[in-house]
Amino acid sequence: MDYVFTILILIGLFVILASSFDLVIGHCGLISIAHPIFYAIGAYISAMLSKQSGMPIPLSILCGGVGALLASALVAVPALRVSGDYLLIASIGFQLGLIELAKHFHEIGGAGGLTNIPSFLIKDFGRESYVVLVLVLAVATVLFIRWLTQGPYGRMMTAMRDDELAFSMLGRNAIWVKVAVFAIGSGIAGIAGGLYAHYFRFLEPDQFGLLQSSAVLTMVVVGGMRTTMGPVIGAIVLQLMPQIITFFNLPPSILGPLQGLLFTGLVLFFMFVRPQGLLPAADLWVGRNRDGDAGHSRKEARS
């Protein structure tokens, strides 16, 4: 049963990661694949705060989210002020650099990893309670991103993605929108990182590298960018698939490469056969307050 709980928790965490990554790369069109580093920042900050200073875990997870949010702004502000294209390079540099740095800091476990991270809820209420916590937060994340992207802020993101210059000429601050969305997406990833840390209770720098970047990217691309349910479906499918092949009793030397092959194979397959993903996004943005007729009648009623 513990196995099932762990799978459910991983699915929940990757739903949060993929949805928040879709906010950044899909809805806002910011090309960056360094999402896992903000997951890592949240995980390490929360783990260290609770382990060293005994901070209550909900608070330490929140601090992890805030830390990831601030770190992302630190990367985004200079990169986006120069040009949007630099974000990809700056963020990958930040991701790989920070991972290397973490390997040499023994205070946070170094390359060997950080162990004995305090657990949360499980001792008192069992693993089920943690599953519920993660899944509730996953649903909350999906609903929050849907709310944000279907409101007036989503209209801004859509227009900016279409034509940044025309967007600026209307009086909208494109850089601020980009930095804000990047920070929100990264902050959410940071919270997911804290949730990860206090369940698995072990962190090592290498797990947050490019392999995880490609996994999250695959989830978004396969599920369908700029859709509410696409990243959710992508996260579920891509979490379950590697688990399924573990049942074939293959030797570990084959299993690892096979899972990698599965990810890359899926991306290639989807790029050729269905580039829009399992759930294609509509090509016209429609906000939650469908205007038009309602607007007309309101105006007529008043005049």
Add this chain to the structure above:
Amino acid sequence: MSATLEIRGLCKSFGGIVVADSIDLDLTAGRVLGLIGPNGAGKTSLFNLVCGVVKPDAGSIVLDGQSLEALPTYERARMGLARTWQNLRLFPSLSVMDNLMLGPRSYSADSLMDVFFRPSQIRAHEAEARDRALDILERTGLSPIAQSRVQDISFGQQKLVGVARALMNDARCLMLDEPMAGVEGQTYALIQKAVRDIAASGVAICVVEHNVAFIRDLCDEGVFMFAGKVLARGSVEQLINDPHLTELYFGT
């Protein structure tokens, strides 16, 4: 009467190519100024300099007494500067209505704090913008296609949407880059009427246009530009009938 927009000594060159050579120009409230000149004269470049898309080498741009040079494009727009683009630059992923909804000087969701913590203010702001957009769509005859995608409407209507979107700004100074190119018939008349109405409401308008008939019908005054310089300013008739300018315009 003091000018709404004052340009003084504006210079810009890209390597050896001079696109603005100490340009002095005033735009006056309620008047429509036509920019005439051959291709490459620096008309669109002048628009780009005024909007902050391109940074000038020297010179000053003042809107309603406030200097614009140090401001980024979006802040200039918030001060009441609006423009349309030669190549339209509408948002294809948005409906006509949503294209307009982004146009007011202050937008409902400009502040994230409002988005998260003041939903009622956002709703009020959106309703206000929507009413304004509906009003502009009605005046420009675009109401029937308010919910259409911009790719699904005619080119003339797209041009009109560009003008309508710029009108959402409630601008002090409006710059139209070839609003009539490729437009004919009923839409032509609609754009002409829209521009006249805006000018009558006290906005300073500047139009770049190759259609001489349109310039003559619409503009109170014309400016002839050539190689980044303002060569002459006067009535449109005067400029069109000047043999020297005609020679420059058509080449010899």
